[in-house]
Each structure stands twice: as structure tokens, then as C-alpha cells.
Amino acid sequence: MSARLTELSAEFGLVERALGDPAALADPREYARLTRRHRELLPLVTLLRERDSVQADLDGARELLGDPDMRELAAGEIPALEARLTELEAELVVLLLPTDPDDSKDVILELRAGAGGAEAGLFVMDLLRMYTRYVEGAGLRLNVLDANESDLGGASRVVAEVTGDGAFRALRWERGVHRVQRVPATESQGRIHTSTVTVAVLPEAEAAEVQLDLSEVRIDVFRSQGAGGQGVNTTDSAVRAVYRAGTPDEIMVVCQDGRSQIKNREKALVVLASRLAERERAAREERERSQRAAQVGSGDRSEKIRTYNYPQNRVTDHRLEGEGKNHPLDSVIAGNLAPVVAALARAQRELQLMDMQRQEGQHGAA
Structure with a gap:
């Protein structure tokens, strides 16, 4: 661990010096990369400096144990310093x-109604409101790009963009099938129905990550549908981008968020590239799973990750264990997802620590 800390501390120094170089300011992309890396390393370097300071204080206190006049004072300070050093x-x-390299990226969020008909469509909008409140509380911004809304107030599909530092980190745990159990408003006999919504969280693809051949993309423009104001509805501003139309690889994206056809075209291509990158990542992960003949449960996008039980006012996240998997539904659906996200992140860290200890044990045995 010591060698890795030294390496990262040295990198932080290089990044700080580079940020002070006028050449970095002249290159917006490089400056953004350096700023992002500085932000990533700062918490670690801050802790490292505090650890070194506490270690120096502890060494000094231990030396004072040999001084009759200072022994009592030093003995009183040592336990607190040792405890803080252990914490650090x-x-x-x-x-x-290890962290996910996509953590800081913006996100394309897709909600699709599954089993349950109209009730599933209503739950799509419930989840959209939940995510909107959650990301706003996290200092992020959610903007709906396209929605297939129904007359009942639901939607069969919603595509939104979430922007801000750490957008993917905030939403990465939402990928999968969300199940709702409740009595629909149209149910006259009070029976509980079960419906599902599939949530996809796609980190926005960077230019270097995926090569989108525009000769394979068909662009259609048409008049926007649904909400958006008269200015949107009376101009051909909506854009449909179709990748490899008519083939098994076809991907279709619609963007009708703004009045500008140019901006809608740019955003549609971003979403298309992100979906293509996600498809390639999924194919790569599937090949890796096949090669090592193992299943990675949390990576299976078809599994039910969470159940929203309205009669019992309970949200159960099936990736967690014990009482930690249950949370109050009224709080979660109001946008207070942070406790669930924290529990999932904590469980992942525990698995990573166990894996790290196992690897260190194997190296030691070798």
C-alpha cells in the first residue's frame, strides 16, 4: 500500500504543476482531464498528509516518554493519536x-415499462419523479430528452440525460428491473398487482471510446409530439437517429427536447453512441463471463434488483442482506435514495476489501 500511496502522491504533484502551466489552459480537453484527476486525487492526498502529520506527532510523543517532565503529558496523548492513525x-x-472509470461521467437514463400494462407506465413516471428529486438533491440535473406518454399519465418509455460531476456514480446502482406491488387506481376489488420497469443507466460515451460511423446512421426530422410548448410543436425540430436500420444491430434514438433541430441532432448522436458503447461493454462482459465460466449476479440486467411494496410501505433491495435491504417506501419514492445507494456502495467496498486481502494472502503464500 505504501508504494501505491507514494505513486499517487507524486502524480498529484505533477497534476498540480500541470494545472499551473499556461499550455494546459490553452487546451480545454486537457485542462478538463487534469481538473478531474486533481479532484479525484485530492481526498486521498489530504488524508495522506493528515496521516503523516499524526504519525509525526505520535513519534514525537513516544520520544517524550523518556523525559520525566513530559512523560505524563505524552502518555495521555498517545492513545488518541494511535486511534486516529488507525482510522486514517x-x-x-x-x-x-478500484473505482469505476465511468463514475464522473454524465448519464443517459432510460426507463421502460415492462409487465403490468398501464400500471407499469404509471410506475415509470413515479420512478422518473423519484430520480429527478434524488439527482437534484445530489447537485445534478435531469433533463428529459424523449417520452412516450399515455393518456393516463404514465409512459411506456422515458429517456433522460443526467449531468453533473459524479452522475454515473450516483445512479450506477439503478440498472436492472424494478418491481412494484400495489393496488392500481383502476382496481375495483382491491387486489394487489405486480408490475415491472426496466432501468438502464448508460455513461455518456466519449469520442475516443466508440467510433460512430455516420454513414451507418439515418437521420430523420419530424414535428415534436407531446408536451413542450407551441414553439416546439409547430416546428420540425425533433430528430430520429437510426443506426444500421433494418438489421439485427439496429438502434433507434429519438430526441425532441429542444426547439433547435441541430441541438436535438447532436444529443441524439450522443445517446446513440452511448447505447453502442454499452452494447459493446455488455458483449465484452459476456465473453469474459463465458471464458471464466462464472456468473456475476449484479451485472445481470435482467434480474429484479428492487421491489417497491406499497401495502407494506417497504422498498427491498435484493442485492443487500439482512435488515439493511429494507427501507421506508414513502421516503425512497420521495427521492431519498441516498441511504440505499450508501448501503450498496458499502457492500461493494466490503467485497473489494475481502478480495484485496485474499490476493495479498496469496502473494504472501507464494
């Missing part, structure tokens, strides 16, 4: 755990 070491270990 543990926090540093957590910060050294």
Missing part, C-alpha cells in the same frame, strides 16, 4: 480500492 489507515485503504 483504514480510510486510505478504502480510497485505494
